[in-house]
Amino acid sequence: MDKDRTIMLLEERVSFLSLERQAALRAFETALDLNAFTASLTGLDSLQEIFRETASKLRSMERFGPLAFFLAGEEDGALYPAFSDPPGEEKILERELVPLIEDRTVAWTLRRKRPILVSRSDGQGKLFLHSLSSPSKILGLFLAVLGNNAEDTNYEPSFPDFLSIVLTTAAGLADNLLLRARIDELNMNLQEKVHHLEISKEELSIYRDNLEREVEIRTRELETANEELRKEIEERRRMEAEVRYRAYHDALTGLANRDLFSARLQETLDRNEPVAVLFMDLDGFKGVNDTLGHDVGDRLLQKIARRLTLEVREGDTVARMGGDEFTIVVPSPPSRESVAGLAERILRRVAKKALLQGKEISVTASIGISLFPDDGTTVQDLMKHADVAMYTAKDQGKNRFAFRDRLP
Numbered sequence: 001m002d003k004d005r006t007i008m009l010l011e012e013r014v015s016f017l018s019l020e021r022q023a024a025l026r027a028f029e030t031a032l033d034l035n036a037f038t039a040s041l042t043g044l045d046s047l048q049e050i051f052r053e054t055a056s057k058l059r060s061m062e063r064f065g066p067l068a069f070f071l072a073g074e075e076d077g078a079l080y081p082a083f084s085d086p087p088g089e090e091k092i093l094e095r096e097l098v099p100l101i102e103d104r105t106v107a108w109t110l111r112r113k114r115p116i117l118v119s120r121s122d123g124q125g126k127l128f129l130h131s132l133s134s135p136s137k138i139l140g141l142f143l144a145v146l147g148n149n150a151e152d153t154n155y156e157p158s159f160p161d162f163l164s165i166v167l168t169t170a171a172g173l174a175d176n177l178l179l180r181a182r183i184d185e186l187n188m189n190l191q192e193k194v195h196h197l198e199i200s201k202e203e204l205s206i207y208r209d210n211l212e213r214e215v216e217i218r219t220r221e222l223e224t225a226n227e228e229l230r231k232e233i234e235e236r237r238r239m240e241a242e243v244r245y246r247a248y249h250d251a252l253t254g255l256a257n258r259d260l261f262s263a264r265l266q267e268t269l270d271r272n273e274p275v276a277v278l279f280m281d282l283d284g285f286k287g288v289n290d291t292l293g294h295d296v297g298d299r300l301l302q303k304i305a306r307r308l309t310l311e312v313r314e315g316d317t318v319a320r321m322g323g324d325e326f327t328i329v330v331p332s333p334p335s336r337e338s339v340a341g342l343a344e345r346i347l348r349r350v351a352k353k354a355l356l357q358g359k360e361i362s363v364t365a366s367i368g369i370s371l372f373p374d375d376g377t378t379v380q381d382l383m384k385h386a387d388v389a390m391y392t393a394k395d396q397g398k399n400r401f402a403f404r405d406r407l408p
Helices: 002-042 047-061 090-102 105-112 160-248 258-270 285-292 294-311 336-351 379-395
Strands: 064-072 079-085 116-119 126-133 138-146 275-283 317-322 325-331 354-356 359-361 364-372 401-403
Touching: 047 064, 047 079, 047 160, 064 090, 064 126, 079 090, 079 138, 090 105, 090 126, 090 138, 105 116, 105 126, 105 138, 126 160, 138 160, 160 258, 258 275, 258 317, 258 325, 258 379, 275 336, 275 379, 285 294, 285 359, 294 317, 294 325, 294 336, 294 354, 325 336, 336 364, 336 401, 364 379, 379 401
Parallel strands: 364 401
Antiparallel strands: 064 079, 064 138, 116 126, 126 138, 275 325, 275 364, 317 325, 354 359
16 A cells, blocks of 8 residues: 555656746747847848747747737837737727726736736736836836636746746837837938028028128119219219309309499499409490401400400409400509500500401400599409490500590
């Protein structure tokens, strides 16, 4: 009896050791597969591919029902489904997730970074929870139903540590992928900004060039406008000077006219200076106009005007009063004799023959002289007395001069 019991115990011991040996071999094989799993994830370039490979690996290690990967939103931290297997089962798992969030089981799971087993909301079976955490951050949550059917309601994972390694590895690679995507996005944004900056620099350069051209054009236009304005001002001044000149000068001879003569004489009287007024009228000029025409007469008057200007001083004023009448203002004459000498020189120069239209023409002149203050103190008095003296010279035989104070 004791022998049979011993044999039975030995058989049980052998069976237990055999099971342990099988479990150890499975664990060893699983550990070896992890390296291949990590290598298989390295070349993937999307989260969907990483999660699909991870789900396949997890199912090869344990009996899982529906499973899903949830990622935390960057702004609100809420969990959003990123991948489910089979597809479309994420709704079931989302419903299971709600009470776990409310009772803070999810928060506890994320902090532990280890597998957590909890009962399903209907009490039929268990849920497997594990954080998706890289060394630097928590990405989200892995949630799965344990067991493939109703008979697996009490099923528990055999190698939870290996499951943690798989999920941590997947989370790290997913984090790297997200980081690369973020870096690529930043690089793209940077390149776009650099491109915009280059465009902005080019646009700025174009704008500066356009502005410089516009300034140059506007400067030329302004210079042109200023030149035109300068010319216009000069023309206006010239015209004003010409108007003033014409207002005070005789159009035919260019000598001072009656108005300028009167103004110059009044200025001298205002200074209370001695002054002599000579009033000259040509003798026989009417005969020139009648026989040779007014054109010849005008040319003769122009010659007489030039001759008169040659005999006077710089400060004297020679004027044409009209017709063949000329007047001269002599301010501050040195003496009475100097005035008489001026009259004699004028008579001789006027009497010289002039060659006009091939003909020698000769005229004489009669001059009347009045002196300030002896013969008057106003312009009108001095002109009147010089005029009277001129007619006296004509009556005495012409081609002579006469002083007003010498008249009878």
